[in-house]
Amino acid sequence: MVTQILELPEKIVPADVLVVGGGSAGCMAAIKAKDADPALKVVVMEKAGLSRSGAITMGMDALNVVAIPGVASPEDYVESMATACEGILDPDLCRVEAERSFAVLKELEAWGVHFPRDDSGRYRVHQVHAKGSFLVEMEAPDLKKVLARQVARRGIEVLERTMATRLLAEGGAVNGAIGLDTRSGELVVCPAKATILTTGCAGRFGLPKSGYLYGTYEFPGNAGDGYSMAYRAGAELTGFEYLQILPLIKDFNGPSLYVAQVRGARVVNALGERVGGSLGEKEMVAMKAIYHETRADRAPIYLDMTHLPEERIREIEAVMFGSERPTRREFFKARGIDFRRDQVELHITEPYLCGGHGLTGVVINTEAETSLKGLYASGDVAAVPWQYLTGALVFGAIAGRNAAKHAATRQTPAVNQDTIQAERERLLRHLAAEDGIKPHVFEYKLRRIVNDYIAPPKSERKLKTALWWIARFRRDLPRVQAQDLHELMRTAELYCILDCAELSARASLERRESRWGLAHYRIDHPERDDENWLKHVILRRDPDTGEMTVTTRPITAEAR
Template identity: 30%
Template sequence: MIVESITTDVLVIGGGTAGCFNALTLAEHSSYKVLIAEKANIKRSGCLAAGVNAINAYITQEETEESFVEYVNKDSEGIIREDLVYSIAKGLNKATRKIESLGLTILKDEKGHYVSRGKRSIKINGENIKPILAHAVQSKENIEIIQRTQVIDYIIKDKTVIGAIAIALDEEKIYTIYAKAVVSATGGASGIYKPNNPGFSKHKMWYSPFNTGAGYGMGIRAGAEMTGFEMRFIALRCKDTIAPTGTIAQGVKAQQVNAKGEEYVSQYGKPTTYMRLYATVQENLAGRGPCYLQTKGIDHEQEKELFKAYLNMAPAQTLKWIENHTGPKKENVEIEGTEPYIVGGHTASGYWIDIKRRTTLKGLYAIGDVAGGSPKKYVTGCFVEGEIAAFSIIEDIQDKPSQTKAIEDEMTRNIYNFYNNKEQSYTYASIEEGMQKVMDEYAGGISQGYGYSQEKLKIAEQRINELMALAYELKVNHTKELGLTWEVIDRLYVAKVLIKHLEARKETRWRCYQENKDYPEKKDAFLKYVNSIYKDNKVHIVFKELVKKEDVYEHSY
């Protein structure tokens, strides 16, 4: 294989929402060379690939930065990094104006004010939000982009991340990339659990199927401190299409009703994000399902807006209505929960970072869905984190010398091992299927109503370890196969950490998200963060006290 070495000032791993905004900020406020390594094509990659129809984190006229933090804290049952959420809140509106200036269409009323969709949400025409971001990045002379390139591990020297090793997916080539600062912006992890639609339609899921926990996996293997993995995210979605339900719930104020037409969420407690899901699961278990969003009877204009909104973001839902000669005006929309995901943009899973978005590994920053501690950051929150990290990097690497090359022979040898392995009777696809089955049945998947027990988690841990051993024995014939194999390995590492986090939180704080059948009640003793460090092939759990918004938490290293 060809080995190509690249030296840059800043390496941004992942050209999605946060990565693009980070690179853009660096380019506009410094002369540093920035390299974005993107697994796909930057024009349509990451969570915004298909578009989005609202900005869901915005400080409207009725809200304040403080009320935003309060909202996130309440919805997350007190387990958030208030300092991180507050720093995001302060930048949301500025980030919104920035993306609008780049060409995003934000709907306005006759007075020129943004049109609200909810308390913290505004309407946009966002089908082209990712191409807009990509064009802005590509127009900067000091940003270079290498596409169809999968980063698989960090290069570490003297306990400092000085670069990364990557493979080209369309040719037999290895990249060794050296930088003064490395930014992880790879997104969260999907595909760990058996999906709603296994087999041919397994890609029909809530989260991007191409975000496979690469940033998490690299950080776990390198010994970075992780946080909040047990706070999984499970989306309440339109059945089969897995299209967003918030578009309907907020757009036409549709209530959740059971098969008898009864509103049911209020019977289970305050209508938090996870409680709307939990109530739906319980109604189905009680035989009062299926459950719906009550749209029958909405007017023609409202239906027209829903058709348009889903074409901007989840076309499958509009196409389903058209193919069945129906629509939300004629019939209610059935809803269901998805499989669990590990994602720091909706919940709190990810790297343990400080206020400057530095991880516990020197030289490494984490932003967006891969950064933990700050739920409900959504698109604009990812923008803000990208900006915060950019300004931190500009300050941190001012007098930092260019990185000298490390010896990466061991890392390239690990790659070659896969080519030299013997042919096996199993494949990366069968290991992936086995992983999803194990996690579904023993670690709280759809088939278990999202619940798990300590005993089942022990079985899950054992079987995930067995699958990990098999994965390293796989033989590959080209880099594309190697990339797919490595995606499974990354997710297995995420599964290992997730299992230990679920085991460590001996309570149930978020219904469905973290449904511990052995400890069904919430406990004040666990009003703390569950963190972990992977060392000597074991996940070591670390509990941390809460950080308030007025605190300025920075790593001491």
């Protein structure tokens, strides 16, 4: 197999608008770019198959953020997010998401997505934020197929099984991307007038307690590809000190608290005492509470639904066993667990980095523009705090429309052959390596470093130890040997995980305080310090030296 692909032959696919990543945000971006100008050639480069790709993979049971007129207001949402993010946010991004959220709901309805209503005809909503009811129930087990059909109806070209490995960046602008076709072995070069990054989060970052590399809560195909490519192109990133760690069902990394707590479930310790704060304080409060309960010998921690009426339990079962992870029904059945009589043990899951469920991402403005000309971003790869699926769709639409406008002002950029050859050689050396390190072995050890030295509780000593190991891993990475194209893709992902590890370690080292519950809990700086740290930590690759730079930026007065 290796001898057949040692060339990595070049395939040129020019585009007016290139969308890198075909998840929810990517599909919406492609749809809106094509709608803005049907004459444009819109291309989606997707690592997997479009109809089941991205973080949702199948479907969802709710839109977590919808400001329904007369029910909740964008102002309440911005206020809630300022509380949840403890002041570290761009409130304009949150306001735009809320203002455009109801239009997204109505568009999904027009595409056939069902939103249940109560007996009076109103949408079924729940309060999960500090102020206002924004979570709207949704019955969409095949939402990803719905979005993929809209892409297909517009004749948008989709390059499936093609992993983007590098943005074509030059002079502070992005002119497309290079990808690896993991079926044919072709190096796919897409020069583009405008590029939209929608590659999702870094779900494969920390190591699950099971030790299984792909047994993560977040979609394991998301290895921080977009964060790494944006960083290496010179874009600004932020929020990498915020490590998302969730309390989930032990041995089954699936959503639980949001589904159950809004319907009356409780989190309790081994003594039956209630644990954690209000839903409006987000999971980060519960996480720190669970951490301290464990250290105080009041573990295990449980999700308790035994006090709920039968009707409410059936409702929870319908959601838990439906849209997102239907195998959960078989999991509980095999263990003999019945919510009516049994508590469900929780545990702290592995750390990951995400804009959709946290604060991490590429810096964008309200037009979905990054700090690089011609590059837009949306979804979990973008730093829109706690945006969930709604934010992916809202900013995906914004990115698509604006990318189409930008493309109309440009000629197709020239392709730099030196850049293409450099990328080819970077990948080929892993195919040519002999007696090298296996990709899964390298990844296991790298992600153990994340757990041991970057995951909270953090300290200066641990973080500096992480940076020492990261430098060591960078020296060893060229020795990783790929036996086939699948392993070559996994090897390319190692560069992304390693970049994310350094971004997180350096941002965590810079923020010398504790904030966001357990997400950034530094035992050497245990208190929140608004006087000195009410600001963003910005990361960027210096174009002259190639080194990572860390700076800070004040937040707007409205976020205080």
